[in-house]
Amino acid sequence: MVSSFGIRALLSRRCHRLGLGLATRATYSSQPFENDPICELAASNLRFGPGSTAEVGADLKHVLSAERVVVFTDRNVRKLPCMQVLLESLETNGISSVVIYDQVRVEPTDASFQHAIDFLTNTVGTDNYDAVVALGGGSTMDTAKAANLYAAFPPKGGFFDYVNPPVGKGLPVPAISQGSLPPLIAIPTTAGTGSETTGVAIFDDTKTQSKTGIANRRLKPTLGIVDPLNTLTQPREVACYSGLDVLCHAIESYTALYFNKRPKPETPLQRPTYQGSNPISDIWALFALETAAQNLQLAISDPENEDARAKMLMASSAAGMGFGNAGVHLCHGMSYPVASQCKSYTPASGYDTDHPIVPHGLSVFVNAPAVFRFTGVANPERHRTCAQILSGASTAPKSKQVADADVGLWLADELMELAVRLDVPMGLRTFGYTEEDIPSLVQGTLPQHRVTKISPRPVGQAELEDLFADALDE
Ligand SMILES: NC(=O)c1ccc[n+]([C@@H]2O[C@H](COP(=O)([O-])OP(=O)(O)OC[C@H]3O[C@@H](n4cnc5c(N)ncnc54)[C@H](O)[C@@H]3O)[C@@H](O)[C@H]2O)c1
Incomplete structure (x- = not known):
């Protein structure tokens, strides 16, 4: 039997090894920390497996109650078999309206993000879609995340409101109480960026001649569908x-x-x-x-x-x-x-x-x-x-x-x-x-x-x- 002292010593050693700083006796003395003693794991929802792309229609229709869907992709991925699988799945599950945006720029810029935002906000119209799907590499997933955010919560001060400081203002995405973002399902076609799991959208800021991004946990896709069949066509x-x-x-x-x-x-x-x-x-x-x-x-x-x-x-x-x-x-x-x-x-x-x-x-x-x-x-x-x-x-x-x-x-x-x-x-x-x-x-x-x-x-x-x-x- 391990004594309570033994358990504490064991826990202490483990926490010490992990660098969590719990090895000393903890008190509630509101000791002021100069450094951040807290870390957080914002989890991501993922489904993995060959053929999982064909399930996207059922997710949209039966889990997310979406009838009207906007698909983001680039002009190259639009022609690939994975797009056919996606569209068939939407049709089979009776999704009534599907709009495709295939103008995603490979390595997006502020201007290309804005183009996608304008498309979703004005061409489609913010009242006319229930969910967004991104099929492609990081360029597509990031563009879809940005368009979905800016169409739902247009920033008062312009595009750079949500952009990371010091390039942008880094304003937080509005709280959940102010409304939720439409669901976004991300389907990667490259084995690389992991954007299907992250709350980050990266773009090339043409003015400062460097890339930067928008980072907020609320940008994380609702679901990432990770289907190895989709990376078969990668050059x-x-x-x-x-x-x-x-x-x-x-x-x-x-x-x-x-x-x-x-x-x-x-x-x-x-x-x-x-x-x-x-x-x-x-x-x-x-x-x-x-x-x-x-x-x-x-x-x-x-x-x-x-x-x-x-x-x-x-x-x-x-x-x-x-x-x-x-x-x-x-x-x-x-x-x-x-x-x-x-x-x-x-x-x-x-x-x-x-x-x-x-x-x-x-x-x-x-x-x-x-x-x-x-x-x-x-x-x-x-x-x-x-x-x-x-x-x-x-x-x-x-x-x-x-x-x-x-x-x-x-x-x-x-x-x-x-x-x-x-x-x-x-x-x-x-x-x-x-x-x-x-x-x-x-x-x-x-x-x-x-x-x-x-x-x-x-x-x-x-x-x-x-x-x-x-x-x-x-
Ligand atoms: N949000 C994040 O967490 C995150 C992380 C890392 C990188 N990024 C960003 O992602 C972008 C890069 O994304 P990427 O490397 O996935 O590439 P990409 O999306 O830019 O695509 C590169 C090329 O590969 C083609 N392609 C993609 N999948 C294919 C497939 N299955 N078969 C044939 N062709 C295919 C595309 O059409 C394109 O021409 C950059 O803008 C980068 O900054 C974002």
Whole structure:
């Protein structure tokens, strides 16, 4: 039998290991906390499995009582078999009105978000639909989230009211008592962004030449339908770059500043969506990293490998559950201007665009070796765990030999080896950037407080200049 003292000691040790700070005797003495002692898991509703797309009509009709549905997609995904499956499901279940918006921009901008908002608000009309469905990659899911929010709650001060500070005002989405958002079902067709799980919508802000977004838990889709059949048609580049996004989501959320090292918000409403790493997000991040490390290459080299492809999609959603609460940090923060300021690069194939782009996952991954070489010393154990997972179980003895000071280098080397195996273009110079671009890349990163503030190692202008210089050539 364990005595009550024994249980307390056991609990204390466990809480201490988790960094929850409960190891000392707790009191209700209203001790003022400088840092935030609280973290929150906003869960997401997911259904997973091959063929699950065909169930969407029943969800809309019988669970959500929706008769009139607006489907968001891009012009390429509109032509794919998954769209046929979706439309048949709506028809079979007697959905009486279906409107399709297929103008989603690959890598959306403020203008393309506004176009979708205007379509839903004015062309369809806010009284004329009961639910929204997003079928596509992150670009489509994010556009649908933004359109659904702005059509339901038009901001009084304009588009930037809901946008993350300091680029926008960061006003909270109106409280539930003021009305709910129409339901949104998200059906991802890439194994990458995890947007089906997150309360985040990202766009390229053309004025500041960087990406930013809208982050609020109420933006989370009502349901994510995660169907591995839908990723079968991903071109190689799309599967590869979105898979690298999964890896970075997992590693960044696991190595982000621990939540209780962040300053305590003045009110609970100001607690950021990206709270920093925490014991609950860690579970998702590690599962996602292990699953992606084992399956990414298999899924890319053989799309017919159903098991590997399904596991990559599951890893993508799992990483979303983790980073949707913990956040990501510098790889993503630096990617925003890299994507936005791109003038000349276009992937050889796979991306259906009429504008130059560094695809999202690639724009993130290209910074990753430089970032982890820099952040490794801030939390060697967490970086060591990630390097160990990427390198596989056979290198367990190496893990013990690598000094704390070199763990960031080890993780960067693992990522570079993966880049070679997958034939991923690396080095910002490949995408047309030179030393002369570093000041504007830094300026595009500095306002990304949502992600830079949870970097495990603080960054300002000087550190970012060094990081971009390091990322120029790999
Ligand atoms: N909201 C979030 O939590 C979150 C997280 C990460 C990234 N993002 C955002 O998501 C966007 C990137 O999304 P993405 O990487 O999923 O790609 P995407 O949606 O931009 O699509 C890329 C290309 O792949 C094509 N495509 C998509 N699925 C396909 C399929 N099954 N078969 C054939 N072609 C297919 C598209 O038509 C497009 O041409 C970026 O804007 C990024 O900032 C959002």
